[in-house]
Amino acid sequence: MMTAMPVLFAFGQKPQVVDQVMAVVGNNIILRSDVEKQYNQALAQGVAGSEDLKCVVFDQLLLQKLMVNQAAIDSLIITDAQVDGELDKRMRYYIKQIGSEERLEEYFHTTIVQLKAELRDVIKEQITVQQMQSKITKIGRAHV
8 A cells, every 4th residue: 555644743833744655565665755865866867857757766666665575575685795795896986986085985974984884774775676686587587
């Protein structure tokens, strides 16, 4: 069931919507802010903005959460070593692109350690989705 539920925030004032639950997939939620963040990232990468793009972003987030949920059902395990390896690989790439660790920290207004901590869950989810897609592809090929 998908209904948009507002998240309200008020301190003795008129309640104000600060976010909205757009969908719940298993134990995972998709917030309006998640959709907006992904939409803005697409715009920053040069994709033309439209309401259709917001729908595509929402569909991608739904699919991603479905994959994560199915991975939990299938007991798919992503190790810390896998996540750490991907984190290190991305940090090396970012540092190479921007020039130095110091410039990377300046760009993100945080330390490398904090940046890794922020990216850890995102990367784990991405690895989970990739492995589930691979598993589904292998199952599909076996039935052909």
